[in-house]
Amino acid sequence: MFWQFGATYFYGQGSIYTNGDSHSYVQSFLNLWYHGRYSFDLLEPMASFGRTPGYPFFVGLHFLVFGPNYFQPAVAVSQILLDTASIGLCFLIGRQLFPQLRGAALLAALLYACYPFAIVWVTILGTETLGIFVVLLWANQLLITRRNPRVLHFLGLGLIAALALLVRAYLGILLPISLLFIFLVPVEAAQLRFRRMLLVGAGFLALYSWWPVRNLVFHQQLILIKPATAGYPDMKDDMVGFLDWVHLWSNDNTYWLHELMEVQQADRFPAHVISTPADRQLLRTIIQQANTCGSSFYVRRHLRNDLQTTNCNAALKAGFDTLAARYRHRHPWRAALEVPLQNVGKSLFKHQLKREAELGFADRLTLALFGMRSLLLAFAAVGAWQQRHNRRMWPLLLFGIFQYVYICFFFRSLEMRYLLQADALSLIVTAAGICGLFQTVFSRSAPGADAPAASA
Numbered sequence: 001m002f003w004q005f006g007a008t009y010f011y012g013q014g015s016i017y018t019n020g021d022s023h024s025y026v027q028s029f030l031n032l033w034y035h036g037r038y039s040f041d042l043l044e045p046m047a048s049f050g051r052t053p054g055y056p057f058f059v060g061l062h063f064l065v066f067g068p069n070y071f072q073p074a075v076a077v078s079q080i081l082l083d084t085a086s087i088g089l090c091f092l093i094g095r096q097l098f099p100q101l102r103g104a105a106l107l108a109a110l111l112y113a114c115y116p117f118a119i120v121w122v123t124i125l126g127t128e129t130l131g132i133f134v135v136l137l138w139a140n141q142l143l144i145t146r147r148n149p150r151v152l153h154f155l156g157l158g159l160i161a162a163l164a165l166l167v168r169a170y171l172g173i174l175l176p177i178s179l180l181f182i183f184l185v186p187v188e189a190a191q192l193r194f195r196r197m198l199l200v201g202a203g204f205l206a207l208y209s210w211w212p213v214r215n216l217v218f219h220q221q222l223i224l225i226k227p228a229t230a231g232y233p234d235m236k237d238d239m240v241g242f243l244d245w246v247h248l249w250s251n252d253n254t255y256w257l258h259e260l261m262e263v264q265q266a267d268r269f270p271a272h273v274i275s276t277p278a279d280r281q282l283l284r285t286i287i288q289q290a291n292t293c294g295s296s297f298y299v300r301r302h303l304r305n306d307l308q309t310t311n312c313n314a315a316l317k318a319g320f321d322t323l324a325a326r327y328r329h330r331h332p333w334r335a336a337l338e339v340p341l342q343n344v345g346k347s348l349f350k351h352q353l354k355r356e357a358e359l360g361f362a363d364r365l366t367l368a369l370f371g372m373r374s375l376l377l378a379f380a381a382v383g384a385w386q387q388r389h390n391r392r393m394w395p396l397l398l399f400g401i402f403q404y405v406y407i408c409f410f411f412r413s414l415e416m417r418y419l420l421q422a423d424a425l426s427l428i429v430t431a432a433g434i435c436g437l438f439q440t441v442f443s444r445s446a447p448g449a450d451a452p453a454a455s456a
Helices: 002-011 022-035 054-066 071-097 104-113 128-147 151-167 169-184 190-208 210-219 237-246 253-263 277-290 295-302 313-330 332-348 361-386 391-411 416-445
Strands: none
Touching (some): 022 054, 054 071, 054 151, 071 391, 128 391, 151 190, 169 391, 190 210, 237 253, 332 391
């Protein structure tokens, strides 16, 4: 329904199939198919490692089957089917986790089926829908290994964890969570526990290992996942230095990038960040360099990669690193916690949009939906507390905590779509919280609930 009626309205005049990330996924496969090189930019050596191959190969399969004119809608259809399968997985996971809570599994499936923040991504060529499906598939497989510990099930768990990493790099956390869960499950012999962990590791390596081997054999570089700059021409060392500095004191790097590139006035930066004459002088030098010889800044300004002068990326990186070191020295606690805590607040209680004009109906609806999301997360917290002794639920909680901590504290550039996999798992716990509360309320209000038990 969203594909047919809502996508055009939601995405406006833009494509309902692509966003800023789509090109690199598609081009990685197309360059492999047409030129024999897996890379989204044949002029950038590091672009050969910029996209792990899970999603580009998923898109590429549709390209080979449906051709260049129809592969985008074909991907959208496949992602709608995957999202529908995710509804079923929510039901299966809920039924295995909370068999004593009547209706919890059905409610978990219903909550995910109606979850707007997942629905809006089903038509877009990006990892969001596939990532959610793989994480739910992993959670279901993990529970299967607990209920039916067969060799193939542990191998399959490792394969799914590897697939998750190849779809989205930070989903590689599923492997250590899987191993930890198996390690903590009581077994008759310690040897059996380690054998199962080895089976998971073998399944993981069977799918994952060819990626670093390919990087080493064909490019003479041992890159286990992907480089920090991801191979983008607008993410060289100069931009990495800028982002590392800004993320010490602000979670809005877009605004400060505009200030540096367009306004170009050091006095516009916060006083507690640029607080000494030496800082101001260094920032003025940085602004001048960024707008003349910083290659990433040039690409972002001109939307092309043809800087004619020798770049000064190393000098810019050193300048930003100096500003960052000075800020850490003056404000160690703010540098460590201010932006992460802002991100945590935004991730849990988002209440504003990046709009300067008056909010329209669509904006108000979006804010209302974010309010609904906060309420669902509150019920998830209730469910987690109610089911805190349910060890089968712990891996789901551990993954959710990791994803929030990683995005908010380490990655620091927060977009709500980065949390979708954690959200999907949290909806299952939300269902347990709602059903648990209803069960408690109705059991207390039932006739004779407080009556003394009859003697045997």
